[in-house]
Amino acid sequence: MVERKDKDAFDHLDPFRTINPPLHRASTVLYQSYEAFVEADQKPYHGKLYGTFGSPVQLELERALAELEGGYACRACHSGFDAIATILMAFTKSDDHILVSDNVYGPTRDFCDRVLRKYRVEVDYLPPNIGADVAEFIKSNTKLIYLESPGSNTFELQDIPAVVEVARAKSIVTVVDNTWATPLFFKPFEHGVDVSIHSGSKYIAGHSDTLLGVITVNEERFDELHTFYESTEHFASPESCYSALKGLRTLGVRLDAHQRSAREIATWLEAHPAVATVIHPALASHPEHDIWRRDMTGASGVFAFILEQDLDRAQISEFVDPMQVFAIGLSWGGFQSLIKVEKVTDRVHPFRLRDRTIIRLSVGLEDVEEIRTDLSDALDRIA
Ligand SMILES: Cc1ncc(COP(=O)(O)O)c(C=O)c1O
Numbered sequence: 001m002v003e004r005k006d007k008d009a010f011d012h013l014d015p016f017r018t019i020n021p022p023l024h025r026a027s028t029v030l031y032q033s034y035e036a037f038v039e040a041d042q043k044p045y046h047g048k049l050y051g052t053f054g055s056p057v058q059l060e061l062e063r064a065l066a067e068l069e070g071g072y073a074c075r076a077c078h079s080g081f082d083a084i085a086t087i088l089m090a091f092t093k094s095d096d097h098i099l100v101s102d103n104v105y106g107p108t109r110d111f112c113d114r115v116l117r118k119y120r121v122e123v124d125y126l127p128p129n130i131g132a133d134v135a136e137f138i139k140s141n142t143k144l145i146y147l148e149s150p151g152s153n154t155f156e157l158q159d160i161p162a163v164v165e166v167a168r169a170k171s172i173v174t175v176v177d178n179t180w181a182t183p184l185f186f187k188p189f190e191h192g193v194d195v196s197i198h199s200g201s202k203y204i205a206g207h208s209d210t211l212l213g214v215i216t217v218n219e220e221r222f223d224e225l226h227t228f229y230e231s232t233e234h235f236a237s238p239e240s241c242y243s244a245l246k247g248l249r250t251l252g253v254r255l256d257a258h259q260r261s262a263r264e265i266a267t268w269l270e271a272h273p274a275v276a277t278v279i280h281p282a283l284a285s286h287p288e289h290d291i292w293r294r295d296m297t298g299a300s301g302v303f304a305f306i307l308e309q310d311l312d313r314a315q316i317s318e319f320v321d322p323m324q325v326f327a328i329g330l331s332w333g334g335f336q337s338l339i340k341v342e343k344v345t346d347r348v349h350p351f352r353l354r355d356r357t358i359i360r361l362s363v364g365l366e367d368v369e370e371i372r373t374d375l376s377d378a379l380d381r382i383a
Contacts, residue, residue, distance in 0.1 A: 021060045023242045027051040045230045052233040061241040068183040071216035075229045076236035080199025083213030084108050090228035091173050094120040096143040102349050103128035103151025125348040131159030135166045148177040155279045157288035164192040185298035194221045200244045202333030210243040258301030262363035269305050274379045278305045301363035302332050306356050316341050319382050325374040332362030
């Protein structure tokens with residue numbers, strides 16, 4: 001008989017201490033004994049049963065994020081979108097009705113329209129600056145209100161405390177996509193929100209090389225989320241969790257720099273003759289600026305502007321293609337400045353920016369003068 005050597009294979013590494021947690025790549029997890037296996041099998045989600053129930057680095061990331069957001073517990077997913085789909089499925093069933101703010105991330109809307117509706121979940125959209133008026137949209141079967149404040153392309157803010165007050169009185173679950181503000185600038189649980197999700201692919205990981213989503217819940221909603229999460233064997237890859245945990249260590253200093261540069265560029269753009277409107281929650285000109293001041297402690301580096309003259313496709317190419325600092329790309333929140341130009345056409349409610357070309361910037365960590373020069377040259381090209 002071959003002697004089993006795997007039992008103690010890693011014991012000699014125990015005293016090997018590191019600042020960051022070790023990364024385990026595992027499908028199979030080994031047990032010291034049958035009793036240890038039976039114990040793990042009874043409670044799969046401990047990072048101890050099998051790779052699809054999370055790994056130690058995932059547990060460490062979840063612990064850190066729950067603490068940072070002030071929630072009860074956190075669960076990690078493959079991507080921000082996966083986190084969104086997970087909560088929308090975990091908290092709804094056929095014949096429920098949900099309310100979704102009109103400025104949500106496009107694929108969130110697509111999921112509601114194409115998937116939830118297929119399972120007979122009724123979906124209505126809310127004006128993106130909704131507050132206590134949400135009461136008018138609630139039906140007897142409303143189960144969940146989904147908010148994104150500010151919305152990632154058009155940056156309207158919802159009055160979250162006012163929405164929460166109405167929802168709580170009717171035991172409706174409130175969810176906020178908190179990706180823009182990050183766990184540092186908005187604390188959803190202090191404002192009574194039940195569930196907060198983030199695309200960890202953005203500021204949390206911070207280097208545009210990671211796909212990750214996180215869901216944090218209060219104690220009241222934990223069981224419902226956890227049952228769905230565990231039953232569907234959601235998890236995040238150890239590499240992504242490690243990368244996000246590393247990102248968390250520098251989130252504060254990175255955000256300080258993103259915030260400073262973005263505000264400087266936004267203020268400069270606001271005074272530029274070619275620019276009609278700058279849409280940045282920290283500017284006094286933003287329609288919901290007072291809500292931002294009241295509820296948030298900072299602004300990240302993503303905002304948008306609209307030109308006096310609307311651009312056709314050739315002009316957009318002329319504006320964007322020769323840029324030296326800004327790259328054309330989608331997933332914001334990294335060190336590299338990104339630009340995205342689009343018309344927003346998917347709104348249900350009257351929309352003051354409908355059919356206007358919106359130029360969205362994710363201001364990165366480059367020298368702010370180089371960022372300004374790049375934009376100034378682009379504006380000169382289409383003058
Ligand atoms: C506000 C917001 N939420 C969620 C997501 C989805 O995140 P991910 O790209 O990690 O799936 C995005 C992606 O752009 C986003 O902008």
